Amino acid sequence: MHRAWWVRSIVVGGALLLVPVGARADKLTELEQVYDTQQRTLQQLQQEMHRLRQERSAQQAETDRRVMEVE
Incomplete structure (x- = not known):
């Protein structure tokens, strides 16, 4: 979470440098x-992605189970 705050500060700060002083508060809110x-x-x-990985894992387990039944 600390990293996200740091990145956010850089992005917002950089964008604010491009905006005229009067519009900075509005631009900050927008950003x-x-x-x-x-x-x-x-x-x-x-x-x-997590849900899909779990689903894929469950499908693979079912496939493995079926293969074991056939063998």
Whole structure:
């Protein structure tokens, strides 16, 4: 989590340097929202990958069981 905060600070800070001073607060809010959305999407993808790996493992176990029955 510490690394995520560090990366976020660099990305947001770099983007803010490109924005005029008056618009920085709005831009900061926008960037934070985009970052949070991307983090949620990444977490969802990681959960889906985990689920798919578990499913694949269960399918492989079933295949192995069937092969053992045939032999």
